[in-house]
Amino acid sequence: MSAEELARIRADFAVLDQQVNGHPLVYLDSGATSQKPRQVLDVEREYYERHNSAVHRGAHTLAALATEAFEDARATVARFVGARENEIVWTSNATEALNLLAYSFSNASLGRGGEASARFRLTEGDEIVVTEQEHHANLIPWQELAARTGATLRFIPVDDTGALALDDLESIITERAKIVAFTHVSNVLGSINPVDVLVARSRAVGAYVVLDACQSVPHMAIDFAALDVDFAAFSGHKMLAPTGIGVLYGRSELLDAMPPFLTGGSMITTVTMEKADYLPAPQRFEAGTQRVSQAIALAAAADYLSAIGMDRIESHEAALGARLAQGLAAIEGVRLLGPAAGTERVGIASFDIGGIHSHDVGQFLDDRGIAVRVGHHCAQPLHRRLGITSSTRASAYVYSTEAEVDVFLAGVADTITFFGPRS
Ligand code: PLP
Secondary structure (H helix, E strand, O other): OOOHHHHHHHOOHHHHEEEOEEOOEEEEEOOOOOOHHHHHHHHHHHHHHOOOOOOOOOOOOHHHHHHHHHHHHHHHHHHOOOOOOOHHHEEEEEHHHHHHHHHHOHHHHHHOOHHHHOOOOOOOOOOEEOOOOOOHHHHHHHHHHHHHHEEEEEEEEEEEOOOOOOOOHHHHOOOEEEEEEEEOOOOOOOOOOOOOHHHHHHHHHOOOEEEEOOOOOOOOOHHHHHHOOOOEEEEEOOOOOOOOOOOEOOOOOHHHHHOOOOOOOOOEEOOOHHHHHHHHOHHOOOOOOOOOHHHHHHHHHHHHHHHHHHHHHHHHHHHHHHHHHEEEEEEEEEEOOOOOOOOOOOOOEEEEEEEEEEHHHHHHOOOOOEEEEEEEOOOHHHHOOOOOEEEEEEEEOOOHHHHHHHHHHHHHHHHHHOOOOOO
16 A cells, blocks of 8 residues: 555544644554544434434335435445345444344244244254354353353364464364354454364354454455355444444344344334244344444445455555564564464554553553553453463554554553563
8 A cells, every 4th residue: 555545544534633642643453443434424424414214114205215225235234245135134243243143042932933943042962162262252142152051162272372273173163063153363363263174164063153253354355155154243343434333144044044132123024912923134133223324334434445445455454463563573571472473464463561561551652642452352261371461452454554553663662661671
């Protein structure tokens, strides 16, 4: 990406053009949430100023316009991830998408689909497989599903670098596995997991594959059909869209057989005092008044990213990730987590400075206008396995620059100087 193009992109993000604590803002916390360009904010404002209405309900013109925009947004987001329109279920965020899915495996009584929804019933003896890298959003819903159903939760461990240890895959993903849920890209390490290997093993034993795509969909070209996963989840706010919108992707034949999670208005065909019949997917999973402006804004964000080109965004961020990793690895006293500098990673780099708490690192950097994430990044088991309780994470996006990475690296070096030599 040329300097001119990057400058043009940055001009779309008003928030980036400000001083924080007397320094130009260096925003390296996009893995937590991204900033929003004016093109996305304008779409949301225009919706409220001109078309605001409840979708799928009213017979009036505004309701029809809102419904059309809402469903067009679904089509745009579906194209963005290689899905069909009825395979995109709107949720509040990825966390809700994963909970919706996990609940569906213990809601067979709501399915009214007989044989079909029985596929979504877990019992004792069944196994759910996750990995030790998971964000809590792709761990706790499965722990709770196991507790509700009597199924057993198993996990693929990581090695000392945090990479998935795949040697014993056949003994971990066995014929008993019903669900294999894993993250595409680690939100802590920035490593990319081998989806094909995990899908192949899951297919061999007939398990459903669930992909946590929170850290991949915003940053690289993704085609869920080509990846051959059954379900996937991601959040709009990490890809230039507002908060309050996320997606559960599911293969259409699975979603049509899957029991609903929330029940109520907008997801039914007929209701009597005794029972209700449900609409097909995706409406079956979208009970209640919907998040219209957020869905339209998510489609605008997908259009914005597509106009730049996901492949170009991916290589821009990979270059920044390499610069982050190499720079951190070169600072004495810094332990870079995840893939070694010089090997494949996205624009995420986390590190530990023994003896300096990540909160102190974050505070020191913030005094210079540098925004990073500190703590366990919702991945306590991974941190425990790596022998630390917390880390500091820098995460870049389409608008991040090499100059910002260099300011951050200088800040980290100065943090160590400030707090004194490490033992
Ligand atoms: N999974 C991963 C890998 C994430 O990075 C995140 C957010 O940090 C989530 C799940 C949860 O996303 P949300 O908080 O938007 O639901």
